[in-house]
Amino acid sequence: MPPTPRLAVGDKAPAFSLPDADGNTVSLSDFAGRKVVVYFYPAASTPGCTKQACDFRDSLAELNEAGLDVVGISPDKPAKLAKFRDAEGLTFPLLSDPDREVLTQWGAFGEKTMYGKTVQGVIRSTFVVDENGDVEVAQYNVKATGHVAKLRRELAV
Template identity: 90%
Template sequence: MPPTPRLAVGDEAPAFSLPDADGNTVSLGDFTGRKLVVYFYPAASTPGCTKQACDFRDSLAELNEAGLDVVGISPDKPEKLAKFRDAEGLTFPLLSDPDRTVLTAWGAFGEKSMYGKTVQGVIRSTFVVDEKGKIEVAQYNVKATGHVAKLRRDLAV
C-alpha cells in the first residue's frame, strides 16, 4: 500500500463535516476567522487517548484565550464519543469519522508501526489551521503524553 499523503504547512486544510458526540454536524467552515487545533486520535476511552484529551481539556482556556479552538477526530461512533466526553468532562467537540475519509484526507490514517509490526491505523496527528483555512502546523506521530504542552510551547500559548 502506498504511503498516505501528508499535509504540509501552507496547504489548504481539507474540508470536513462530521457528526459530534450528540449527532450535530460540525464543519471546518464553522471555524473560519479563528485558528483551530484539529487532532486525530485512535480510540476514545483508551489510556493514551484519554491522557491526550484531558491535556487538551486542561489547556482549553489558555488555547481559547489565544484564539484557538480545538476539535478531536477519531473513528469512534457518536455514542462512544458521548460516553468519553461525559466520563472525562471534555468541553470541546469530538467528531466521528467511522469510514476514515477525513482521517485519510488529512494523512492521519495509513501504515504505522505498532509494537514492531506495520499495521493500518490512525496516525496520532495534530494540526493548527489558520483563520483562512491553511495549515499552520502539521505534526504526525505525536506522543499522547506531553504533546499538548509541547504544542503550547511551540505556539507560545
C-alpha cells in the first residue's frame, strides 16, 4: 500500500464537515478568521487518547486566549464521543469520521507501526490551521503524553 500523502506547512487545509458528539455538523469553515488546532486520535476513552484530550481540556483557556480553538477528530461514532466528552468534562468539539475520509485527506490514517507490526490505523497527528485556512503546523506520530505542553511551547502559549 502506498504511503498516505502528508500535509506540510503552507498547504491549504482540507475542508471538512463532520458530526460532533451531539450530531451537529461542525465544519473547518466555522473557524475562518481564527486559528484552530485540529488533532486526530485513534479512539475515545483509551488511556493515551484520554490523556491527550484532558491535556487539551486543561490548556483550553490559555489556547483560547491566544486565539486558538481546538477540535479533536477520531473514527468513533457520535454516541461514543458524547460518552467520552461527558466522562472527561471535555469542552471542545469532538468530531466523528467513521469512514476515515477526513483522516485520510489530512494524512492521519494509513500505515503505522504498532507493537513492532505494520498496521493500518489512525496516525496520531496535530495541525494548527491559520486564519486563512492554511496549515501553519503539521505534526505526525505525536506522543499522547506531553504533546500539548510541547505544542504550547512551540506556539509560545
